[in-house]
Amino acid sequence: MIALDASVLIAYLDAHNAHHARAIQILAGAGPGELLVHSLNLAEVLVGAVPTGQESAMARTVEEVGIRVSPRVADEPMALARLRATSGRKLPDCCAMLVAQTSAAALATFDEALARSAAKLGIPLQPSVTEQQPAEEANLDG
Numbered sequence: 001m002i003a004l005d006a007s008v009l010i011a012y013l014d015a016h017n018a019h020h021a022r023a024i025q026i027l028a029g030a031g032p033g034e035l036l037v038h039s040l041n042l043a044e045v046l047v048g049a050v051p052t053g054q055e056s057a058m059a060r061t062v063e064e065v066g067i068r069v070s071p072r073v074a075d076e077p078m079a080l081a082r083l084r085a086t087s088g089r090k091l092p093d094c095c096a097m098l099v100a101q102t103s104a105a106a107l108a109t110f111d112e113a114l115a116r117s118a119a120k121l122g123i124p125l126q127p128s129v130t131e132q133q134p135a136e137e138a139n140l141d142g
Contacts, residue, residue: 001105002030002126004037004067005096006044008108012065013045013058019110026108026126027065036070036103037062038095070099087117097123 004026011019012027027035042062049055073079076098083094083101093114100107100123107118108126115125 001034001036001103002026003070003096003100003103003105003107004035004041005107005109005111005114006037006041006092007110007114009037009042009045009062009067010048011110013061022110027067030066032066033068035065035067036099036105037067038099039069040092040095041099042069044092070103073098073102083121087121089114089117093117097121100124 007019008023008026011017012023014020017023042059045062046055046058049058079098079102080091080094083089083097084091087094087097089097093111096107096109096114097118099105100118101121106124106126107115109115109118119125
């Protein structure tokens with residue numbers, strides 16, 4: 001399982017993003033049903049498409065590549081409050097970490113500060129992708 005931070009989705013959806021190729025590799029390397037995102041992190045991504053009216057199309061693209069919104073966890077507000085207090089990260093980052101924690105998933109992020117905070121809390125990180133794979137080989141170019 002892989003829990004996606006908004007930074008990975010943003011990079012995947014924007015071919016001009018510096019992390020685009022790495023995001024494609026992360027998504028291409030996951031099996032069916034292995035990609036999860038918190039609803040708040042997905043909203044962070046979709047907000048950029050609202051001014052042009054493309055948020056529904058963007059949401060479909062996310063769904064079509066196999067990314068699922070993670071189910072709510074029991075006592076989620078308390079769990080997020082605890083993560084916020086112990087990590088010092090903002091709530092969107094805590095949402096991504098919560099998905100990783102509760103789904104036994106590795107966290108995929110391009111945010112180095114978030115990665116450090118997650119590691120301190122014992123949250124596994126998606127290994128860094130070191131080889132660049134062309135988008136057409138990955139067959140997931142967004």
